[in-house]
Amino acid sequence: ECKNPCCDASTCRLTEGSQCAHGQCCDNCQFKATGSVCRKSASDCDLPEYCTGVSEDCPEDKERKQANKQKNR
Helix, strand or coil: CCCCCCEECCCCEECCCCCCCCCCCEECCEECCCCCEEECCCCCCECCEECCCCCCCCCCCCECHHHHHHHCC
16 A cells, blocks of 8 residues: 555556655655755765755765865875
């Protein structure tokens, strides 16, 4: 039994008015606003990731390029 309020279990689709059902950038069946932090930086070399406003998924994890170059010296 599906208990997600964003999904219609009989059709396996989102309910009317829902944009998403899960994910770090989904809140109450709606995409989180553009710029909402979905993954905090884990270190000085790691950049935080932000919701795009058009997807339930957080963008892939990115690191600071300059820090990576210095780290590899």
